[in-house]
Amino acid sequence: MADVTVREALNQALAEELERDPNVFLIGEEVGHYNGAYKVSQGLLAKFGDGRVIDTPIAEAGFAGLAIGAAMAGLRPIVEFMTWNFSLVAIDQVLNNAAKMHLMSGGQFNMPIVFRAPQGAGGSLSAQHSSTIENFYTYTPGLIVVSPSTPGDMRGMLKTAVRSDNPVIFLEHEKIYAIKGELDEPENADYLVPFGKARVVREHADAQLTIICWSLTVHLVSDAAKQLSEQGIEVDVMDLRSLKPFDSEAVMAAVAKTHRVLIVQEATPVASYGTWLAHQIQELAFDELDAPVKVLSSDDVPMPYTFGLEPQVLPNVDRIIAAAKEVVR
Structure with missing residues (x-):
């Protein structure tokens, strides 16, 4: 099979999971009509409609909270921040609600939600767009945190994240989207890469x-x-x-x-x-x-x-x- 980019691998994973489960939806700034800030959601609005691929205002705390509520109600949101730097606007929602809701509800609520975005230095994007802040999330009990590097792992781990009943922090990188590689089992829509395995x-x-x-x-x-x-x-x-x-x-x-x-x-x-x-x-x-x-x-x-x-x-x-x-x- 020809190599694919990380961008294409992520797009395939999103499309496969949206197709597989009607409870999955993608929400974030520019994910729909603009096809994503990094074009990861290219074509998904046209295929799945604006009820499943939802553009939001520039209001990270608002749409993160909305998605957490949707997850509590049984849906499976995929939240895209334009960059992990901007997740700091929503950090109370992520750390105090998503990470802790299962415990605080006595197990009454699962939290099947994925937060994904790029981090790191992208090439002259200035200090407030270039942080690597994985430690905020690995520090917090209740969150799964993954940071794959190849197209195959991006696809397999994103699909695992979407199917998890726990909140997942999915770390991409500003400079990684054009990197190419082969996909494992590209025709297998149930191909998954497990958490916790190097x-x-x-x-x-x-x-x-x-x-x-x-x-x-x-x-x-x-x-x-x-x-x-x-x-x-x-x-x-x-x-x-x-x-x-x-x-x-x-x-x-x-x-x-x-x-x-x-x-x-x-x-x-x-x-x-x-x-x-x-x-x-x-x-x-x-x-x-x-x-x-x-x-x-x-x-x-x-x-x-x-x-x-x-x-x-x-x-x-x-x-x-x-x-x-x-x-x-």
Whole structure:
């Protein structure tokens, strides 16, 4: 099969789930007539109508709350924020209502809702459009948080998210939509990728280091791993893809194999998911480690606006190679 883009894979997943279940609907700014800010919902309004693909005002708290109420009533909303930065306008709805309603209702209400949007630096989009804020959501009990990197995983995990009875935070990336890859079982409308399972991207019998990553950093790390191999340093690469729950079994097995770990994330370092993961590894597998777990993050500054400055604060291939060499030295 010809490769498809992440954008096309997400569109296919949305179309399949809207077709499969009449209780599923898509709601958000520009998802209908404009076909989505990133064209992920291309053609869905024409196929399913404005009762299932719903354009909203610029009012994130309003339409997030509406969707939470719909989920309580038995529907399955997919909420699209234009960017995760704008989800902060609705953070009370997501953290205090969606995440906690099942508990607070004594199990009377499920919360089958998906919140999806891109995050990260998209290329001179300014500081308030470029944050990586996955830690807000992984910090909150009651939420499932996933951050896939390939078209196949985007499709399979989005479909799993739509079918879940729990609220799911589905993290895309500003720069990932045009990345291409193959779909697994493209004709199977019930193809799903489970939560809590990591994906091995690259492995070598004599690997000296495991690099754990997710989302866009998977592609940067893959490029860095090729260059490291040419320099005589073999690494295993793990795409975590599910942040909460995370695949502790796979991570611990990787630590036991290579005894060295580098975590690469786009988030800034303080109180980030990557620093929490490093703590988990060092707490649970300390005796397996031959070196401290290292976390490579963006610099701890607001994202610069200019094209010249933005790349200087982000993880890149050269910084990943340097960090890997530091861990194996």
